[in-house]
Amino acid sequence: xxxxxxxxxxxxxxxxxxxxLLATTAWGQQCILLQSSPLKPxxxxxxGFEQAWSSQRPLLxxxxxxxxxxxxxxxxxQPEENTRALKKQLQNASLVVVIGDPALNFVRDLEQTxxxxxxxxSAGELPVNFTGIDMRIVPSRQLETISRLAPGLQSxxxxxxxxxxxxxxxxxxxxxxxxxxxxxxxxVAGPSDVPGALAGLSHVIDCxxxxxxxxxxxxxxxxxxxxxxxxxxxxIISFSERYLKDGAAAAxxxxxxxxxAQAAEMAARILAGASPGSVAVExxxxxxxxxxxxxLHKMRVVINEAVVDxxxxxxxxx
Amino acid sequence: xxxxxxxxRPRVSFNLKILLTLxxxxxxxxxxxxxxxxxxxxxxxxxxxxxxxxxMVTMLSGSLQSGLFFEDRATIIEAVTQLLSRRLNDxxxxxxxYNVNDGLVFRQGVADSGTVLDAQLADAMSGALAAFHQHSxxxxxxxxxxxLLIFTAPVSVAANEQSHESLxxxxxxxxxxxSVIGYGQLAMSRRHLEAMIGKTLVQTAALTxxxxxxxxxxxFLLTRATxxxxxxxINSIRSRGGKEMGQPDxxxxxxxxxxxxxxxxxxxxxxxxxxxxxxxxxxxxxxSELSCALTELRETHIQLTQVEKMVAIGRxxxxxxxxxxxxxxxxxGALPPLRKKITEMETIxxxxxxxxxxxxxxxxxFTSVNVLxxxxxxxxxxxxxxxGDLKSFSRPVDEEPGPVDINRCLSTTCSLAYxxxxxxxxxxxxxxEELPLVEGAQGQLNQVFMNLLLNAVQAMxxxxxILIRSWLAADQVHVLFRDSGPGxxxxxxxxxxxxxxTTKGVGKGTGLGLSISYGIIRKHQGExxxxxxxxxxxxxxxxxxxxxQKDIVNLTTTKGNEQ
Numbered sequence: 001x002x003x004x005x006x007x008x009x010x011x012x013x014x015x016x017x018x019x020x021l022l023a024t025t026a027w028g029q030q031c032i033l034l035q036s037s038p039l040k041p042x043x044x045x046x047x048g049f050e051q052a053w054s055s056q057r058p059l060l061x062x063x064x065x066x067x068x069x070x071x072x073x074x075x076x077x078q079p080e081e082n083t084r085a086l087k088k089q090l091q092n093a094s095l096v097v098v099i100g101d102p103a104l105n106f107v108r109d110l111e112q113t114x115x116x117x118x119x120x121x122s123a124g125e126l127p128v129n130f131t132g133i134d135m136r137i138v139p140s141r142q143l144e145t146i147s148r149l150a151p152g153l154q155s156x157x158x159x160x161x162x163x164x165x166x167x168x169x170x171x172x173x174x175x176x177x178x179x180x181x182x183x184x185x186x187x188v189a190g191p192s193d194v195p196g197a198l199a200g201l202s203h204v205i206d207c208x209x210x211x212x213x214x215x216x217x218x219x220x221x222x223x224x225x226x227x228x229x230x231x232x233x234x235x236i237i238s239f240s241e242r243y244l245k246d247g248a249a250a251a252x253x254x255x256x257x258x259x260x261a262q263a264a265e266m267a268a269r270i271l272a273g274a275s276p277g278s279v280a281v282e283x284x285x286x287x288x289x290x291x292x293x294x295x296l297h298k299m300r301v302v303i304n305e306a307v308v309d310x311x312x313x314x315x316x317x318x
Numbered sequence: 319x320x321x322x323x324x325x326x327r328p329r330v331s332f333n334l335k336i337l338l339t340l341x342x343x344x345x346x347x348x349x350x351x352x353x354x355x356x357x358x359x360x361x362x363x364x365x366x367x368x369x370x371x372x373x374m375v376t377m378l379s380g381s382l383q384s385g386l387f388f389e390d391r392a393t394i395i396e397a398v399t400q401l402l403s404r405r406l407n408d409x410x411x412x413x414x415x416y417n418v419n420d421g422l423v424f425r426q427g428v429a430d431s432g433t434v435l436d437a438q439l440a441d442a443m444s445g446a447l448a449a450f451h452q453h454s455x456x457x458x459x460x461x462x463x464x465x466l467l468i469f470t471a472p473v474s475v476a477a478n479e480q481s482h483e484s485l486x487x488x489x490x491x492x493x494x495x496x497s498v499i500g501y502g503q504l505a506m507s508r509r510h511l512e513a514m515i516g517k518t519l520v521q522t523a524a525l526t527x528x529x530x531x532x533x534x535x536x537x538f539l540l541t542r543a544t545x546x547x548x549x550x551x552i553n554s555i556r557s558r559g560g561k562e563m564g565q566p567d568x569x570x571x572x573x574x575x576x577x578x579x580x581x582x583x584x585x586x587x588x589x590x591x592x593x594x595x596x597x598x599x600x601x602x603x604x605x606s607e608l609s610c611a612l613t614e615l616r617e618t619h620i621q622l623t624q625v626e627k628m629v630a631i632g633r634x635x636x637x638x639x640x641x642x643x644x645x646x647x648x649x650x651g652a653l654p655p656l657r658k659k660i661t662e663m664e665t666i667x668x669x670x671x672x673x674x675x676x677x678x679x680x681x682x683x684f685t686s687v688n689v690l691x692x693x694x695x696x697x698x699x700x701x702x703x704x705x706g707d708l709k710s711f712s713r714p715v716d717e718e719p720g721p722v723d724i725n726r727c728l729s730t731t732c733s734l735a736y737x738x739x740x741x742x743x744x745x746x747x748x749x750x751e752e753l754p755l756v757e758g759a760q761g762q763l764n765q766v767f768m769n770l771l772l773n774a775v776q777a778m779x780x781x782x783x784i785l786i787r788s789w790l791a792a793d794q795v796h797v798l799f800r801d802s803g804p805g806x807x808x809x810x811x812x813x814x815x816x817x818x819x820t821t822k823g824v825g826k827g828t829g830l831g832l833s834i835s836y837g838i839i840r841k842h843q844g845e846x847x848x849x850x851x852x853x854x855x856x857x858x859x860x861x862x863x864x865x866x867q868k869d870i871v872n873l874t875t876t877k878g879n880e881q
Contacts, residue, residue, distance in 0.1 A: 194388050223384060
């Protein structure tokens with residue numbers, strides 16, 4: 001091979017060719033990012049994914065080559081008649097990354113194509129070609145964050161429906177955030193139990209912890225919680241920023257951009273050859289604290305502003 | 319006595335008519351306005367009540383959300399009690415709360431006495447709820463029953479079946495389903511509504527009446543103030559004899575008077591127009607007369623000037639003739655004694671009986687002396703004749719008219735003027751014998767004849783013939799001057815009698831001769847006729863009446879005939 005050339009030159013020519021050969025696997029990868037809608041959290045997650053995607057490098061081959069082509073599709077903007085073509089496009093992709101429940105529901109019937117999901121609360125049980133990031137911040141981290149945010153809030157209470165958040169409460173009871181925190185949970189089986197349960201928390205707790213329970217987050221229940229909060233000067237700490245406008249004093253939420261970056265890293269692993277089944281479902285790595293300082297101030301709650309990532313002004317778009 | 323009097327409708331004054339019309343309009347306007355206002359007020363009160371009822375039932379619905387959702391009767395009762403305690407409306411009779419299955423959860427009346435009336439009210443509210451379901455409305459609705467307004471509104475909350483996505487994120491979707499969890503209902507009586515409407519009607523009627531009274535009073539005052547000048551005008555017309563002949567009102571009288579005035583004005587204008595036309599004619603006539611008078615005055619002035627000149631000349635001539643006559647009388651008077659003395663001397667000479675040459679010479683001398691004496695006598699005779707002619711010709715102009723011998727005048731004129739032209743002009747006199755005397759001024763007539771004769775002579779610068787003829791015809795003396803000159807051009811024929819018109823050269827003629835002659839003949843009520851053709855000579859014919867008629871002056875006709 002290449003007779004007449006010195007060995008060093010032959011090696012110099014051979015190495016780049018070998019690198020290109022190894023990189024062909026990544027070159028042929030096509031990743032489709034299917035976003036449910038242009039909701040603000042979805043957008044933040046997409047941007048985080050995009051930035052991380054562009055900085056990802058193949059695990060094998062030259063580092064100057066991207067891990068694959070990324071095609072972004074907004075599901076809410078697709079016409080109805082384009083569904084089949086879109087499905088076919090998704091089936092032929094190397095990896096499908098879905099953001100949001102609607103996108104996940106759209107790709108649930110994909111059997112072969114690896115699917116990576118994030119910001120999909122309804123994920124539940126999925127086939128082996130599905131993996132992703134769940135919507136769960138472990139209770140201990142949340143309690144710890146509450147403790148760092150407002151050390152004075154030591155007695156924390158919550159209503160829960162065992163059907164939806166029973167396991168969550170059990171986990172929280174088993175792993176409190178700090179030793180000086182007292183947790184008081186009231187079980188509610190239906191709407192009629194809410195007034196009485198709230199009455200039981202009155203004058204007992206310093207802080208109400210809003211759990212992702214549909215019964216407790218229904219509008220009448222929220223209204224009752226708001227009245228309870230105002231009447232007893234008990235701040236509500238929610239799991240989503242959407243409840244800030246309903247009177248919550250602070251929200252401990254996922255860091256959406258970091259969740260996107262986290263998904264990009266998982267995508268890189270899958271595209272590198274790992275099967276989705278071998279990539280475990282992960283929890284969000286980072287959390288953010290948004291505080292409605294106005295409410296906290298009126299309720300005379302002293303907070304550690306260093307913990308607060310964002311001040312809620314009431315004018316933010318969802 | 320006329321039993322049947324003409325029946326007249328009672329006359330209504332214009333003032334009253336306007337007042338009645340305005341009153342009718344105002345009443346109609348006030349009634350319309352009042353009625354419209356009442357209807358609007360009634361509708362507004364009704365709408366207000368409806369809106370109030372809807373608002374109250376909506377508030378009730380909102381306040382029932384927690385109670386119905388949490389199935390907390392205490393909260394429901396508290397919400398109803400709070401609503402009733404606020405006494406938002408006096409007509410509020412009863413409040414009822416139903417669950418989603420139309421089951422009555424709670425009901426409370428304002429004066430809950432448990433009477434039959436309350437039972438009927440409860441039945442009506444149940445009926446209203448059933449009717450509400452038939453319309454399947456999601457908003458507050460009103461049901462009208464006998465004397466009742468029943469407002470029903472659903473109590474809704476967000477559906478429990480929230481998506482997981484909306485649990486975490488504010489999706490802001492409009493398709494979030496609401497779940498009806500019950501119904502709130504209010505019953506309101508119409509008693510206060512009717513009372514308010516009645517009160518509004520009474521107030522409107524009172525306001526309308528007040529407006530009407532004020533408007534009528536203002537109309538009356540305005541009408542009176544406006545029509546005062548009209549009244550004064552009508553009174554003025556009446557005082558000036560305006561006749562009221564069945565006019566419906568004062569305006570009719572005014573209209574009739576105006577029409578009559580217009581007619582009078584038209585008649586006056588017509589008269590003025592006629593007068594204007596007549597005046598123009600009169601002015602034209604007077605102007606013509608004045609023009610004629612001016613012409614006559616000019617001619618008179620010229621004549622007077624000429625007359626004065628002639629008078630002066632006449633006096634001069636008369637004086638000269640008198641002196642010449644005196645001198646000639648010496649000659650004439652001396653001639654007979656001279657002739658006698660010479661005859662004696664001839665006799666004496668014959669007595670000496672001389673013979674020979676001396677005797678012949680003496681005879682010849684006496685013969686020559688006799689011839690000279692004859693010549694002197696003839697000269698004296700001629701001088702006397704000339705003096706006589708001069709005296710005759712230079713009669714005073716202002717002489718009183720008297721019998722004039724025309725032939726003698728002609729002879730005198732010819733004897734005075736012709737001799738200097740006899741070498742080139744042949745004069746033919748054809749004078750009628752026994753021509754009667756004409757009444758006139760001899761001097762003026764002589765002047766006329768002299769002018770005509772000199773004109774004829776001057777018309778013929780070379781040789782020529784002048785014929786002067788006189789004759790009597792129809793008690794008028796005709797005198798003809800005919801020359802054999804070149805004639806008068808046709809274009810100047812009408813101008814020859816105009817003053818200062820002349821065809822002679824500058825300084826040779828004044829243009830007054832024929833004009834003066836025309837004036838003199840006209841004063842004698844006579845005529846001057848001119849006949850001329852180019853190259854055929856000219857005839858001037860003077861026609862003089864024998865007697866002048868002092869009262870008849872027809873200058874126009876005379877002149878017209880001449881032309």
